[in-house]
Amino acid sequence: MKNSTLKVEIDENQVPIIKNSVTPAKKRKKLFTEKTAGYYLVAPAMILIFLIAIWPVLQSFYFSLFDLKLNNPTKSEVHLSYNLNLERYLNNYPFLIGAIDNEIKNGNGAEELQSIKEKLQSLDKKLQRNSNINAKYDSINDRLMNFEQVNPDVSITEIDRNMAKEYEKTAKIINDKIKKMSVSIKFSQEKKLTGLAAGFGDALIQPNFIGLQHYKDNLTTSRMWKAIGNTTTFTIISVLIELVLGLAIALLINKAFFGRGIIRASILIPWAIPTAVSALMWKFLYDGQNGIVAKIFADFGLVDNMEKLLVTDTGAMFSVIFSDVWKTTPYMSLLLLAGLQTIPDSLYEAAAIDGAGKWKQFMKITLPLLKSSILVALLFRTLDAFRVFDLIYVLTGGGPANSTETISILAYKVMFNQTNFGDGSALSVIVFICVAIISMIYIKFLGRDLLNDR
Amino acid sequence: MKKKASPFFYVFLVVFVFVVMFPFLWMLICSVKPAAELFGDKAFTPYTSHPTLENYVSVFVDHPFLRYLWNSTVVATVTTVYTVCVASFAAYAIARLDFKGKTFILGIVLSVSMFPQIATITPIFIFLKNLGLTNSYLGLIIPYTTFTLPLSIWILVTFFRKIPLDLEEAAKIDGASLMQTYWKVIMPLAVPGIFTTAILVFIAAWNEFFFALTINTDEKYKTVPIGIAMFQGQFTIPWGEIAAATVVVSVPLVIMVLIFQRRIVSGLTSGSVKE
Numbered sequence: 077m078k079n080s081t082l083k084v085e086i087d088e089n090q091v092p093i094i095k096n097s098v099t100p101a102k103k104r105k106k107l108f109t110e111k112t113a114g115y116y117l118v119a120p121a122m123i124l125i126f127l128i129a130i131w132p133v134l135q136s137f138y139f140s141l142f143d144l145k146l147n148n149p150t151k152s153e154v155h156l157s158y159n160l161n162l163e164r165y166l167n168n169y170p171f172l173i174g175a176i177d178n179e180i181k182n183g184n185g186a187e188e189l190q191s192i193k194e195k196l197q198s199l200d201k202k203l204q205r206n207s208n209i210n211a212k213y214d215s216i217n218d219r220l221m222n223f224e225q226v227n228p229d230v231s232i233t234e235i236d237r238n239m240a241k242e243y244e245k246t247a248k249i250i251n252d253k254i255k256k257m258s259v260s261i262k263f264s265q266e267k268k269l270t271g272l273a274a275g276f277g278d279a280l281i282q283p284n285f286i287g288l289q290h291y292k293d294n295l296t297t298s299r300m301w302k303a304i305g306n307t308t309t310f311t312i313i314s315v316l317i318e319l320v321l322g323l324a325i326a327l328l329i330n331k332a333f334f335g336r337g338i339i340r341a342s343i344l345i346p347w348a349i350p351t352a353v354s355a356l357m358w359k360f361l362y363d364g365q366n367g368i369v370a371k372i373f374a375d376f377g378l379v380d381n382m383e384k385l386l387v388t389d390t391g392a393m394f395s396v397i398f399s400d401v402w403k404t405t406p407y408m409s410l411l412l413l414a415g416l417q418t419i420p421d422s423l424y425e426a427a428a429i430d431g432a433g434k435w436k437q438f439m440k441i442t443l444p445l446l447k448s449s450i451l452v453a454l455l456f457r458t459l460d461a462f463r464v465f466d467l468i469y470v471l472t473g474g475g476p477a478n479s480t481e482t483i484s485i486l487a488y489k490v491m492f493n494q495t496n497f498g499d500g501s502a503l504s505v506i507v508f509i510c511v512a513i514i515s516m517i518y519i520k521f522l523g524r525d526l527l528n529d530r
Numbered sequence: 531m532k533k534k535a536s537p538f539f540y541v542f543l544v545v546f547v548f549v550v551m552f553p554f555l556w557m558l559i560c561s562v563k564p565a566a567e568l569f570g571d572k573a574f575t576p577y578t579s580h581p582t583l584e585n586y587v588s589v590f591v592d593h594p595f596l597r598y599l600w601n602s603t604v605v606a607t608v609t610t611v612y613t614v615c616v617a618s619f620a621a622y623a624i625a626r627l628d629f630k631g632k633t634f635i636l637g638i639v640l641s642v643s644m645f646p647q648i649a650t651i652t653p654i655f656i657f658l659k660n661l662g663l664t665n666s667y668l669g670l671i672i673p674y675t676t677f678t679l680p681l682s683i684w685i686l687v688t689f690f691r692k693i694p695l696d697l698e699e700a701a702k703i704d705g706a707s708l709m710q711t712y713w714k715v716i717m718p719l720a721v722p723g724i725f726t727t728a729i730l731v732f733i734a735a736w737n738e739f740f741f742a743l744t745i746n747t748d749e750k751y752k753t754v755p756i757g758i759a760m761f762q763g764q765f766t767i768p769w770g771e772i773a774a775a776t777v778v779v780s781v782p783l784v785i786m787v788l789i790f791q792r793r794i795v796s797g798l799t800s801g802s803v804k805e
Contacts, residue, residue, distance in 0.1 A: 114629035121620035121679060122635065128654070129642045129676045135653035328542065335543065337791065342547045344787045344794055345554070345780075350737035352755035353776055356762075357553050360560070360769050366573035368556055406550060407798070414799035463646045466739035470759045484648045491652065492744060501652045508649040515644050 133508060136501045143284040144498035150281045157283055158240035162216050163231035165279035169200060172272040175265060185261045192250055199246050208233050240280060247277030290502035307482040311461040314400045318457060322408030330416045343406035355470035358399040362386050389479035392472050396480050400467060408453055415449025455518040459511055483507050554780060561585050561773035568769050585774035594749060595775060598757035605670045605753060606735040613678040614728050621686030643680035647740045650676055658745060665748040673741045678731045688800040689723025726797040729790050754779055
């Protein structure tokens, strides 16, 4: 494509495309060089890819540094700094003062309570002097008085570290003092007072940045390592079996025969069916009481008892691998067959004339020439297997006793069952890093073959 | 000279096809068995003397299965149309135009196609939740781009590279105008490739599980794979209905595969074989 005569040509040909995709380029079309046109055409796709794939991965890493829990209002967002939940504060402070006043009026520990009240009031004044808080203080207070909803985005206000520390200290002192007093003094509304005093500190939202703590926790728990182990076992065994079987099938059907169409269709059908559906289908076939495949396995002595297939560790892992092999071996053989068909027959004829046997032909011609096809097929299959989710989610749910729990399943459970998105993000970043390492190893073997145009 | 097939070879073919198709055949048989014959003594008989369609009726009556089918169709179709449009521009440029950084761009496309979905779900989920897009069609169409766009660019690039450049030149020399060259030379040649890509993207979007599971939890917006997977009750599993649902989902896919098998094969193998 470096041909200069073509340049003008191509340039003009893609004007219609430019018109559709980029801004009014009609009048300036002659100004478009091939180069800029290329960038314009690639831009929408690249922007989309950046926004929907690359940016989220970076964000996942960022979130993994926080204690992020969606069901916990104080941790449902990323907080790098201290914040004050004004709604909570205003639902507490006026009532706490009121309760204290009430006790003072009744003469219960008046002196000490007076000093507590002063402390609270001076803190409140300081808070009100803060420009962020000042702007919203009254409006939120009014809303609360009228029993109206307050938007959490409005009520959570950033405060500086000194203020936060002072707030924390005050809340602790007040709570301790009132607790202590309640032992010796009989307050008229003891429960209300101690409750409010204990809740006073809750309005302060601590920053939930925890650095690499999630990674440290994960790397030291056995569940994570077991999940990694399960994923690796699943990946290595299933991909190896698929490669050997797929290669054997590809070699066998790489010839002219009657009924190629049927073979091709039966290869494509398992691939085309949604994994979730085929997983459910296998779940039925493996069923301990009524599953036909479980019965066949038991009859052939593969398992000593058909009930054991899905309820024992090895049985479950075997079942998962078997289903995966069933679904993807045909696909693997398809990729390898395409590679085989590019090897010219003349090579085999020449080798046969030179007296090379079948095995020698396979080792010296087929394998070396098929190397890049095999590596590409292996790369995609390994990554797919390592990211396995739907097959296991539907077939075993990670059980029994987490024996088929892969790293993706674990991350999913942490995120959506425990709503612990911080920890889940850390796990997903670990998956990402593993996948990156695996692909780098393959690409090193493949060289730049994969990307070069010719 | 191609090797000839022996009778033994045909035996192997029959066995192969049988093994691959067996689960489907079994599901087909079970879908017409009455409930009592799915369990107990008759669970392993490969026929039934009382065929019934009650499982099929129940799939559509007791479950919002038509709704699932509709949801899947909408999501997969919209995703396919818009991804293939965007991808065809990019792929055309990468395959046909000369500009710097092509290999780099293709490298990014390839790496993104390797991204694990789980690594993008937290930000995407929070983003969609904040916009109120969870439980909507758009809530699936947006994240589906993460795998459909790289896939279609990758396949389309190989297809565009196969279109001979000479034809474009010849048209130009013969005095064809810009529009004529584009519509009469490039488009007809690109259509088969674009169509093949569209089929593969459609199947990928139709079969997607993870995003659909996490983002659309409302019964009204579930797609087929999720809908079927959630047939499993807490205590009992309605196998008869599941078998019927499996057959209902498989039949259109099988027909599609039978019609478009050559295209699908060429699409699947296009990125992986050096010619």
